[in-house]
Amino acid sequence: MERQLWLDRGFDLQLRYSKDRINAEIARLAAEISSDFQGQSLLIVVVLKGAFFFAADLVRELKVPVELDYVTLSSYAGTSTTGTVAIEKDLAADIAGRHVLVLEDIVDTGLTLTRLMDLLQQRGPESLNICTLIDKKERRQAEVEPKYVGIACEGGFLVGYGLDLDEQMRELSNIYEVRQTPGGVE
Numbered sequence: 167m168e169r170q171l172w173l174d175r176g177f178d179l180q181l182r183y184s185k186d187r188i189n190a191e192i193a194r195l196a197a198e199i200s201s202d203f204q205g206q207s208l209l210i211v212v213v214l215k216g217a218f219f220f221a222a223d224l225v226r227e228l229k230v231p232v233e234l235d236y237v238t239l240s241s242y243a244g245t246s247t248t249g250t251v252a253i254e255k256d257l258a259a260d261i262a263g264r265h266v267l268v269l270e271d272i273v274d275t276g277l278t279l280t281r282l283m284d285l286l287q288q289r290g291p292e293s294l295n296i297c298t299l300i301d302k303k304e305r306r307q308a309e310v311e312p313k314y315v316g317i318a319c320e321g322g323f324l325v326g327y328g329l330d331l332d333e334q335m336r337e338l339s340n341i342y343e344v345r346q347t348p349g350g351v352e
């Protein structure tokens with residue numbers, strides 16, 4: 167079982183959102199987005215690396231044509247933001263005049279998306295919206311308002327379903343809150 171593997175390595179994982187719950191939220195989000203953009207096509211911007219799993223599941227449920235592009239951003243070291251958002255890889259597509267939907271796994275302080283939205287807005291999209299699987303709204307340091315939210319959540323550092331702790335645990339099927347156990351070995 168995926169929890170046990172990490173317990174043996176000194177990390178206690180508490181189940182927060184099961185894959186069934188995630189699937190249900192994705193179905194709801196896909197229906198809402200498909201209805202809002204009926205008759206149009208979407209340019210989906212996937213924020214790597216974390217949103218990879220979410221994007222793969224969501225786009226296959228959409229009922230509108232999509233084009234996919236990717237941007238790689240990073241700002242976390244361990245469980246804390248460094249406060250500096252690095253753009254490691256920019257988009258390939260020209261977004262001017264397009265309906266752009268940014269897909270994120272999680273919005274926390276909002277620093278990552280503020281940086282990205284400022285950059286994308288300057289490029290003249292027809293519309294620019296955010297869809298996030300998880301929204302930790304209470305922790306915001308910067309003003310970011312996702313239009314589509316899967317799960318509103320309060321706190322704790324989450325891992326699994328794309329969410330990492332120093333590049334580990336992304337592959338877990340469910341989403342867990344992680345705590346390092348006293349005396350645990352990495």
Ligand SMILES: O=P(O)(O)OC[C@H]1O[C@H](OP(=O)(O)OP(=O)(O)O)[C@H](O)[C@@H]1O
Pocket residue numbers: 213214215216217239240241242247270271272273274275276277278279329330
């Ligand atoms: O709202 P914020 O406090 O800025 O946090 C949200 C960001 O943190 C994570 O990315 P991370 O920098 O860990 O990179 P990753 O996607 O490669 O995991 C997550 O995927 C979001 O992009």
Ligand SMILES: Nc1nc2[nH]cnc2c(=O)[nH]1
Pocket residue numbers: 242272273274275322323324325329330331
């Ligand atoms: N893995 C992970 N990355 C984050 N980035 C911002 N908040 C989180 C979180 O709770 N988990």
